[in-house]
Every structure is written in structure tokens, then in C-alpha cells.
Amino acid sequence: MDFEPNSEQQMLIDQVRRYVREEIIPLEAKLDPDASELDPTDQARLVEKTKAMGLYGIDIPKEFGGPDIDIVTRVLLAIEMAQHRAGLYVPCYGTFGGAGLAQIFEANEDQKERYLYPTLRGEKKPFFGLTEPSGGSDPARAIQTRAERKDNGWVLNGAKIFISGADRAQYGIVFARTDASKGRAGITCFIVDAETPGFHVRRVVHTLRSSSYATELEFKDCWVSDHQILGEVNKGFAVANDRLTRQRIPYAAGCIGVAIAAHEMAVEWAKMRSTFGEKLANRQAIQWMLVDNEIDIRTARHFTLEAAEKARRGLPFRTEAAIAKLTASEGGGRVVDRSMQIHGGMGMTKDLPLERWYREMRIRRVGEGPSEVQRMVIAREILGSNLR
């Protein structure tokens, strides 16, 4: 496969690269190093700019008003959008818009009117409620939140943890066990309004990612009607699984973008900084670190674009997405680590973005399925899925 951008893709890449360098990075210089939001005036101005560029809502499918950009091109652009201090988790501070949660596109017409379209218009924000205190890597078995039939609806009881944005959301997609005897075939996906009695955001969960927090949720006799079921009863796991697989490709792209930015900083620093009368760039120890950076970046880029290309063609891409996520999150972490080492003491300071990337990149080896789960997915492809 040839992953060199064609002329149209290159034009878009150049456009987004210019946008990041001329619009985002200068604003970021004035913000707190851990900031995740722009000033609302800047935010509104830049959203108008991305709309004028024809790139707003880049991940929204064409039939819902998105700009009809294929997934390979979106990966190439996501790599560019991540190349600033907040870029790993808040690429361009959200000024390219969001598509909401992938699952909500599978909603019925009534649910689309109530949730999808308001989300695409920016009027509602969702959260994704899957992980529980009992575990996140194996949701089919770990989910203990129960939904029991009552009064033409369901009563939810249980807890969720590491849920981003639930305190600011208007609704969430929540997975609960509706049949305890059926494992993954006993999980149902519900849409829960944040105002529903019995839904509580109990606390903030502080993590390495000090720019933003996760939350812990409690469902206490939280009644939802049958109209709030997304998909079918006991078929919620497939909804979650599909989302997790798809999400791994852009997740990998963000890691690559940050790795490229860290590597470029390390190269510049190595050419400029001298020790013992010699530029760092002339030291073999430094050269080898830069070579290893380059190899990690190229490897991750190749596998991520390969996964995207398979997805674009409508081919199975579960294994490829796992390889992409694994190489980009682990390789990206190594690149940032080496780039900090090359920078010495300066690399540890909040004057530079490296320390934020270092902390946030560490989370990427766990988020959206830890490295061990990705390896398990790949092993099943090699050895057969019936392996026990």
C-alpha cells in the first residue's frame, strides 16, 4: 500500500498545519500549560474559521452534514491537529467540531431527533459510560451495573468510573447488565438523560492528565423507559465493541502527531545545544535516540494508515486497529521520553510541552483498551479465536 498523501490530501494537510501553527500555538503560549479550553471568544472565532475552511465536523458522516472526508485523510489530518501542547486529548481545542459518540448514529429516528441532531448542532454533550470499578479491559464480564424490568422500563443500579465529561453532559450512553446468565449477550445499551432522578456524578477522579478529570457515577434506582434503549435488549456489547475498535484509529493518530512534534523539538534542540564543545547532534548517543524516534514514528504511521485504509475499503480492520493503537501509544511514549532526555532539565519543565505529553501519553497505553488487550486481539488473529 502506498501511504504517501496525494495532492488533495497534501493540500488539506498543509492547510491544517498552517492553522495549528498560526492560530493555535500562539494562543496556547498565553494559556496555563495544563489548559484544555480556549477563551470563549477565541473558540468562537476559530470555529468560524474551520467552517470557512470546510473542515468543521470532520468526523461527521456525509449524510448527517459532515464534509465527506475519508478515514485515511482524516487520520492524516488528525496527526496534524495533535501537534500542539493540548493536542493529544484536545486537538485544536475542539475547533474542528466533534461527531459525538459513534453509537448514537445507530439510534432510531426518535432518538436521533432527541440526541444525535442536538449533539451535532453543539446543543448537547454526551458521555460514554462503560468502565466500572470492577474493571474496564473486559467489559463483557466486568459490568455489574444492573438494569431490571419495571413499569414498562428499566431500573438501573450500579456505578461507573473513569467517565469523561459526565458532569457537563446532557445525556450519556450507559451499558448495564440485563441478563446475568448470558455474559456478553446479557448487556444492553441505554441512553440516560443527566437530569434523570437517580443519576449522580459522585466525584472527580484525578489522574496524570491534570488538564482534565474523569468522574465516578452512581445509578441509584434510576428508571429509564424502553424508548431509551439504544439498539436491542441484550445486544449492547456489540455496540460498545464496535465503538472501541473504530476509536483506536484516530486514537493512534493523535499519539503520532504528538510524537512528531516532540521529535521535531528534539532535532532542533540537538542541532542548537552544545556540551563539552560539541553540538548534541554530533554525539552518537543523541543520534541513536533520534534514529529510534524516527523508526517509532514511521512504524506507527504505517500501521495506523494501514488500519485506516482497510476501514476505508470496508474490510475487517480489528487486528490492524489493535496494531495501530499498540505501536502508536507505546512508540509515541518512547519518542516523548527520548525527546525529554535530549532536552535535559528543560525537558522536565512546564515551560515546554514535553512534560504534559509525557504524562498524557502514559495514559494512552491504558485508555481505549490497554496494550495487553491489543496484544490479545492480535494473538487471536495469529492463533485462532477459539484459543482458550
Added chain:
Amino acid sequence: MAIRLRLDKPWQPLTAEAATRLPGQLGVYQVADAKGTIIYIGQAGARSPFGLRSELQREASARGPGHQFRVEVNQQYRTRWFELLMVHKADHGSLPVDNAKNPPPALGRLSPA
């Protein structure tokens, strides 16, 4: 084990001398009036030249006598700051009076158990 949700250290008088003794570290702080009513929750971020010391020196100078303060050294000053604001809103129904004048955009809601 979760960190303590609310700041519950004893109040100290907000004076230039007290602020000078503070560490130059990142963190969060609260300012109260003489009766102990919280009027402002602030953060000492990485742009503060000397962290909590700089911020409380500025507060002491701007507010004058009759105020109290307490601090918490915390590397996660931003998320902790948001948390303290949300907890205050959950406890009292509104933000501290000086935060309410310029609230952070899109502050979330908590209902602590």
C-alpha cells in the same frame, strides 16, 4: 484511597507576611471573609512566578485586612480547582461570590455522596 473532597485546614489571616512564608509551589487556595465565608477559590498555576506564594501575596495586596486563607499544594491544580468549585456549588447552591463574577465556562455539576 480518594483525596479529601473539601479543604478543611484551619484558616490563617491573609497578610503579606503570611503569604511570604508560603511555598512557591503549584496548588489551590480559598479566601474567606472574617466570618469564614468562602468568597473566592483560586489556583496557583504554572504561570505564577512563585506559585501559591505569588497568588496569595497578590490576594493580600488586593483585598486588604479582614480576610483569611488556606492553601493546598497540588500538582493537579486545575482539576482540583474545578472540583472545589463544583463541591462548593453542590454544598451552597452557588459559586463563591468572587468566582461568580467570572465563572469558568462550562463548569460541571457534582452531587457528592
